[in-house]
Amino acid sequence: MYRKGFVRLQRGMEALCTLAFVAIFGISLLGIVMRYVFSMPLVWTDELAMVLLLWVVLLTDGLLLSDREQVRFDVVYDLCGPRGRRGIGLLASLAIGVTFLASLPTIYDYVAFLWRERTSVLDWRLDAVFSCFVVYWVAVIVRAVIQFWQLLRPDWRERVADDAPEENSNILG
Template sequence: MQKLTTSSRLLKHARQLADAVPAILLAAMFVCFIIQVFMRYVMDSPVGWTVEVCVIAWLWILLWGQSVSATEADEIRFDIVYGSVGPEVRRWFRMIFSVFLVGIYMWSLPALWDFVTFMKIQETSYLDIPFNWVYSIALIFSVASILRYLWILWTAAKGQDAPATTAEAASRKDGVE
């Protein structure tokens, strides 16, 4: 029983760390924005590296957040259709959508790998970061998305319902169906 507790504790800490990455990057963007405003308007000497940090951080926030931090309940759905059908049809929607997305991501993965590894020949303008490091988040995004949608496919095929979205949970709490 102790192993299960330790394992679940490690999983909880890993989830918290994964969720902290976008928050840390957003804080870095804010600090860079303040530095840029100060340097431009107070010191009259704008710096370019802050813009570079903001663009890279924003790319990582979007792709990391969607692939690693977001849960299935956080995903955007066409609720008009999805919410108007029964649980069995929703389960089929999840399975079809998962197969479709896994196929697209797996099909594009070799070309994405080629692109990211090719980009090691260029560096960012100010910080001299190789672009393969900047774009490596696209590989993380693709692999994590493949694993996520395989998991969704597996749970849907086993007959499990999708987790309630925030809006669904709120409407149930208010007594609205």
């Protein structure tokens, strides 16, 4: 039951981020056409596109991308066997989780401090604009805890087996 709800939530987030990306394209195109075709620049288009891009990138990376879809430097990881991969995964998730958790209060304080400032054109409060950064930060912590927990469980081999590189996984195929 929870899994079905989670899948629906994920699909909804994917649709929302896709619509936001389409909106970024449309807003940017509108700004270009108004500036260069009609010589009537719209100053709000750049700012709105940047805010939407910030939200799309952080929410997509924090909440939607799987571990496989993340950019990783895995040369050493790919050379290791299952136990080595487990060790690297435990160490990496612990380091990321602890670092992000330790810095979370500072991140939150800074974003909360931004209520004093506003965007230059749309006059939006910057704490609202950058609140997606706190959501992203918490999502990274939760993902690190989940990865750490999965690698501690008795079925940890399934987790590292999913990460095994294909035989011809280089750029040339």
